[in-house]
Amino acid sequence: MTQEILTETWRHCLLVAGAVGLATAAGVPLGVLLTRRPAWARVVLGAANVLQTIPSLALFGLLIPVPWIGGIGTRTALVALTLYSLLPVLRNTVTGIAGVDPAVREAARGMGMTDRQLLVRVELPLAASVILAGVRLATVIGIGVATIAAAIGAGGLGVFIFRGVAMVDDRTILAGALPAAALAIVADGCLGALERRLRVPR
Amino acid sequence: MALVEFDAATVRVGGTTLLDGLSLAVAEGEALALIGRSGAGKTTALKLVNALVMPTAGTVRVGGTPTRDWDAIRLRRRTGWVIQEGGLLPHLPVARNVALVPELEGWDAARIAARVDALLDLVGLPAPTYGARFPHQLSGGERQRVGVARALAADPPLVLLDEPFGALDPLTRGDLQREFRALQRRLGKTAIFVTHDVREAARVADRLALLDRGRLVAAGTPAELVRSTDGAVRAFLDAGGGLDA
Numbered sequence: 001m002t003q004e005i006l007t008e009t010w011r012h013c014l015l016v017a018g019a020v021g022l023a024t025a026a027g028v029p030l031g032v033l034l035t036r037r038p039a040w041a042r043v044v045l046g047a048a049n050v051l052q053t054i055p056s057l058a059l060f061g062l063l064i065p066v067p068w069i070g071g072i073g074t075r076t077a078l079v080a081l082t083l084y085s086l087l088p089v090l091r092n093t094v095t096g097i098a099g100v101d102p103a104v105r106e107a108a109r110g111m112g113m114t115d116r117q118l119l120v121r122v123e124l125p126l127a128a129s130v131i132l133a134g135v136r137l138a139t140v141i142g143i144g145v146a147t148i149a150a151a152i153g154a155g156g157l158g159v160f161i162f163r164g165v166a167m168v169d170d171r172t173i174l175a176g177a178l179p180a181a182a183l184a185i186v187a188d189g190c191l192g193a194l195e196r197r198l199r200v201p202r
Numbered sequence: 203m204a205l206v207e208f209d210a211a212t213v214r215v216g217g218t219t220l221l222d223g224l225s226l227a228v229a230e231g232e233a234l235a236l237i238g239r240s241g242a243g244k245t246t247a248l249k250l251v252n253a254l255v256m257p258t259a260g261t262v263r264v265g266g267t268p269t270r271d272w273d274a275i276r277l278r279r280r281t282g283w284v285i286q287e288g289g290l291l292p293h294l295p296v297a298r299n300v301a302l303v304p305e306l307e308g309w310d311a312a313r314i315a316a317r318v319d320a321l322l323d324l325v326g327l328p329a330p331t332y333g334a335r336f337p338h339q340l341s342g343g344e345r346q347r348v349g350v351a352r353a354l355a356a357d358p359p360l361v362l363l364d365e366p367f368g369a370l371d372p373l374t375r376g377d378l379q380r381e382f383r384a385l386q387r388r389l390g391k392t393a394i395f396v397t398h399d400v401r402e403a404a405r406v407a408d409r410l411a412l413l414d415r416g417r418l419v420a421a422g423t424p425a426e427l428v429r430s431t432d433g434a435v436r437a438f439l440d441a442g443g444g445l446d447a
Contacts, residue, residue, distance in 0.1 A: 107289030110252055111302050111352075112279035125293045200293040201338045 001175065005160070009179050012156035015074065015149060016142040016183075019081030023089050024135055026082075031093025031131075032119065041094060048087040056145045059083065060152045077146070077154030084145055085138035092134025096127030129199040136191035143184040147176065157183075205230045205360055205392045206251055210260035213246050213416075220246040222416040223260065228394060230359070233386055235395040235403035237438070238413035244396040247413065248362050251394065252281045264360070279303050282361035282391075286368050288349025290337040296322070296348050297333035303356040321351040324385070343374035350382060354389070361386070364396045379405045400442035412438055 034041040054062070059080045064070045069079045100123050108122045124131075150158025160176030163169075204227035213221040221243040228234045236244040249255040250262045253274040262269045264277060283289075290299045297318050298305075304314045322329045325347040337345055346366060353361050366382070367375045383406050386393050397403050403410050404424040411421040412435060419434045420427060427435055 101292075103285070103289060104291060106254065107283070107285055108291065110254055110278055110283040110285075110289070112275050112277075112306055114275055117306065122291060122293075201336065 005157075005175055005179060008155060008157050008159050008176070009183070011154075012143070012146055012158075012180065012183065015077060015081065015146050015154060015156055016139060018078055019142055019146075020085050020089075020135060020139050022078070022082045023085030023138055027086050027089030027134075028093050028131060031090045032097065032124075034090070034094050035097045035123075045087075045091060045094065048090055051083050052087045056080070056084070056148050057151065060148065064152060072153045074149075074154045076152055077149035077156075081142050081146060081149070085142055088134040088137040088141070089131070090134075092137075093127065093131050096130030096134075097123050099130065100126045126200055129195050132191065132195045132198055136188060136195060139187050139191060140184050143180060143187060147180050203230055204228060204263075205232075205265060206394065207263040208247065208250070208260070209263065211247070211250055211257045211262050212259040213243075213250070213255060214258045219416050221250070221257075224413075224416075224418050225260075226411055226418060226421060228392060230392055231390050232409065233383070233393040233395070233407045235397055235407035235410045236413060237397060237400055237403045237410055238419075239398060239438070241415070242413040243416040244398075244413055245364055246416075248364055248394060248396050251360070251362055252278050252283055254278075279307060279356060280358050280360070282353030282356075282358045284346075284349045284353045284361065284363040284366045286365045287342065288337070288345040288347075288352075290345055290348055290352070292337050295334050295336055296327070296340070297329060299337070299348055300351045300355050302352060307356055317355060321354055322348075324354070325351045325381075327351070341374075342370050343378060346370060346378060350378075350385075354385075354391075358391075360392045360394075362394050365398070366395070367402065368397070368399075375402070382406060398442075400439055414438075 030044070034044055051059075060076060063076045063080055064072065070076050104122065104126070105118065108118050113121065146156050147158035147161055150156050150162050157176040157180045160172050164171070164173030164176065206228040208224045208226045211221060211224045212219070224243070224247055236247055238244050246255055250257055250269065251264060253269045253272060256270060264272065264281070269277065291302070294302075300318045300321055301314045304317055309317070318333070319329045322332060327344060327347055332340075332344070332348075337348070340348065346369075349366070353363075367378050370378065379402060393407075395403065395406055400410070409421060409423055410427055412419045412427070414434055420430055420432055422430070427439065430436065
């Protein structure tokens with residue numbers, strides 16, 4: 001049993017890390033683009049918002065019949081979790097960059113920074129803690145939602161929860177629920193600490 | 203020879219005229235102060251020089267070349283800019299703030315380090331003590347000094363200063379005014395100040411240019427302005443507590 005718990009905890013972590021990683025890789029550049037094209041921001045953020053409101057089990061269900069990405073298994077779960085993680089990352093990237101003091105931005109332009117240098121040297125570092133807060137939220141939500149991924153055969157700690165419910169066995173349920181809760185708390189704590197380190201004092 | 207020339211420079215944004223046909227020349231090595239009340243167009247005039255604002259009519263020439271023909275990035279790196287509170291990047295320590303333009307210009311590390319040390323000494327904030335501090339760990343006066351050091355980092359012939367000493371207490375302010383004036387003379391920089399304080403203008407500049415609602419009302423040395431009988435000039439001088447020239 002212990003070995004199985006460790007295996008599923010690892011699969012759970014991989015699933016969430018993969019999804020949050022993909023969402024960050026896509027969400028940060030997309031968020032940056034949205035700050036350059038404010039007209040698109042409303043549409044794209046709105047769409048991400050709609051995705052977020054679809055109940056997780058329903059989203060898994062909706063994705064299963066989709067060709068290429070769907071089917072029963074890890075791939076579908078990864079896609080669903082990535083979609084869920086996208087909104088927090090995207091929204092916080094937009095908010096973080098929009099929140100950079102216009103005086104600082106103008107000072108940087110006045111020093112002769114190109115748009116790219118302004119982004120890399122000023123806007124992203126100053127928005128980093130806000131963006132990371134989005135990654136943190138996506139991670140914590142992801143760890144929770146990933147328990148449901150077991151329902152579509154993606155494995156993870158949800159395996160024990162579903163099995164325990166079917167067997168009406170509290171110990172099996174807890175074997176999934178406790179590690180999942182612990183993962184969420186630890187991830188939240190670690191990313192929170194990193195976020196505070198990145199915060200720029202003023 | 204004029205380093206900066208405003209030639210009927212006009213800036214209209216939407217229906218508002220921020221600057222209306224400003225014509226003014228700033229000679230090499232000269233310190234000019236643009237004075238006037240809030241909304242007079244002083245800052246707009248200043249930003250025309252480093253191409254942060256483009257004239258909607260007329261021309262601004264720097265070194266004989268219209269700003270619209272300059273590569274804006276190059277022009278800005280050759281033009282120092284000091285703003286209120288220094289405009290420092292809050293996430294970078296003092297030394298990195300000062301090193302900014304040399305870094306952008308791709309100087310090698312040793313040359314940048316030597317330059318940063320020299321400049322921090324110049325503004326009285328020795329690098330061993332201050333180099334690693336962050337802007338929020340400095341007083342307002344210290345931030346302003348760092349702002350001046352940063353503006354001078356790449357040794358630009360021209361320095362623009364927008365209300366540089368506005369946020370400081372009167373004593374610090376007086377010190378910085380004197381120091382900057384001495385520095386500007388010694389280094390032979392051309393400087394354009396923006397200030398609403400006529401006494402400050404007389405202390406730091408050779409010549410004052412009074413703007414009102416986007417128009418140039420008068421330009422001249424402090425002594426010439428004091429003798430002026432123009433109503434707008436008199437009103438501004440008197441409101442600012444007068445000038446001893």
